[in-house]
Amino acid sequence: MNNAQLIAVLASIVLQASPLIIAVCGEILTERSGVVNLSLDGTMLMAAMTGFVVGMLTNNVWAGFAVGALVGAIFASIVAFGSIRLNQSQVAIGFVLTLLGDDLSAFLGQNYTRMKGVTVPHYGIPILKDIPVIGPIFFNQDIVVYFAMFLIVGTWWWLNKTQPGLKLRGSGERPTAAFARGVDVNRLRYVYTILGGALVGIAGAAYSLDVKIGWSDGHIRGMGWIALAIVIFGGWSPIRGAFGALLFGATKALATILQRAFPEVSVVAFNSIPWLLMILVLLAVGSDYTERGIKAMPKSWQQPLRRVLRVSPPMALGTPFKEG
């Protein structure tokens, strides 16, 4: 493989990872506020379908994204309303919405499968795109990629460097303490669940309008679950999450290359990679064996290793908050 090919592969990994990064950042905002929106897979399917159809009918790709965001926000607001106002299980509502989104997208999108629609225009950023190596990989891409990059930095900055971000983390870590400090915990949870859902919707539309263009039944089934797993792998941090999404994209690209190189190996081996990877990375960041392995290392290595390998969820994740 020559350099130009390598750069092309790396650029495609960045493009493939971008919708995942958007969804991961959205879900991180939601989960850091204390709510689990498990409906990602169904939400993204619905957003991908509606985004594609509206984009095609209006001949306007941005209208597609707007509708995708709206659909994502609606799904998320059902999760928020059900869990915050009605005190129902977030997992139950999220799971039902996952199945419902899948079926709804199949039914409502039945007349729009395998059609040609609008796509996100390619836009190389002047000057930056001419930087050797980095330019073609990161800055000679589509708007979706730049939006994902903006979100990584933006979400990280919002969470860690701003006052509202502190309140957001407070309501996910210690809601009672945050409430005592005057934070309206449940209102914040509504806001970030719906905002996160809108981003997940944009991610779904980014697939059907840019990365995996078009619509067919179950078009991007499974990607929502992968995004949810990446949130855990990424330790609820946007930067680690983005790294996880890129790693996932890289593994897939590698599998494609290997598949071409070794056609005699069954396609099964390559198809199973994402799911094996999902189990393995969750095992790596969660299991007690990792901790034991770290303890066996020299003292000075332990802390850095722990920081890389271990993650812990927001302390109040998934638990309802009652005022007073």
Add this chain to the structure above:
Amino acid sequence: MTEAQTSDRSWLIRLWPLVPIVAALIVTSALLMLFDASPAVAYRAMWDGAFGGQDKFLSVLAFWVPLLLASAGLVVTFTAGLWNIGIEGQIILGAIGASWVALNVTGPAWVLIPLEIGAAMLGGALWAALSAVLKTRGKVNEIFSGLALNNLAIILTNYLISGPWQPPEGGSFRGTTPFQSAALLPRLFESRFSPLSLILAFAAVIAVYYVLRGTTWGLKLKALGKNPYSAYLLGVSSERETILAMMFCGALAGLGGAVRVLSWFDSLRQSISGGIGFLALLVVMLAAYRILWVPIIALFFSIVLNGSITLQLKTQLHSALGGILTGLMVLFVLLFGSAKQLGIGGKPGTAAGVPDVMPDELPAGEIPPELMASSYPEVDVEAIHE
């Protein structure tokens, strides 16, 4: 609130459980009209698809059996506070286990069928145990391990169908060669329905009822599901019970998978489960995790799903409509199934005699154990012995 007002409202409370069901029907009708289809015609087609003839109704029964088996198993895992989303994969592994026997062993039916059922239950139980051990030893949430294992099971099926178990005439990627007739469950009137499988499913339902009502193990599972921390204080081993509950469910799901290959089909097919595992999760949620409601709701789901297949054949409308109708019902029951929850009908207790559609608390399985340890809930022994 006075007595008179309470009784004025009691009819509303009594009828309230119908509200989510009617709402789901209205929304589904609206979707149909969006596609210029008359809801009356569509529901009629679905009705005919389920009841329009002996063969149709036998299909409903044949679809009902594996759904019932999977749902009965899920009542056990839900009781233990586990979200066994991996049930789909457990059904598939059961189907693979039964197919392995059917393809590799020859003999009379009375030898083959018990062997197939045994292999199927073992396959499902082991696949479930994998999920359970990943949870107890690896701290991997059972939702994610289950989901990954579902996909791996589908990939494994595709591999078997296109590889080692490929029919001699070539890889069609659709299924294995039909099994020897001795390997199949005896079926009624050349339909897909095997009465024997229904007997097994009812035995499973009774077994689950008995386990949860009359055994110490059932009590331990309830303790684990209601409050892992107090269960721990009472000496319940969460690892042991988690693994056993998952394997129990996996075995029943595996049996369901055997029914799919040995009576619904006659070979291992690409989409052997047909989403029955996920559907079973909905059934159990709608049944509010109570085993006695499971058979009737599972039958209803089977009617809707079979009906929607006929709907697609007759009207060209996508069969996902059945999934939408059942999904909406569960969603609406979760959201406003209980009148009390919405503050209609005043304080709880005014709705005397009317069972809540949903229990007050759902399984606490989604709460990570670290949280349970940090909040130190009080030991509620009475809740456990409920």
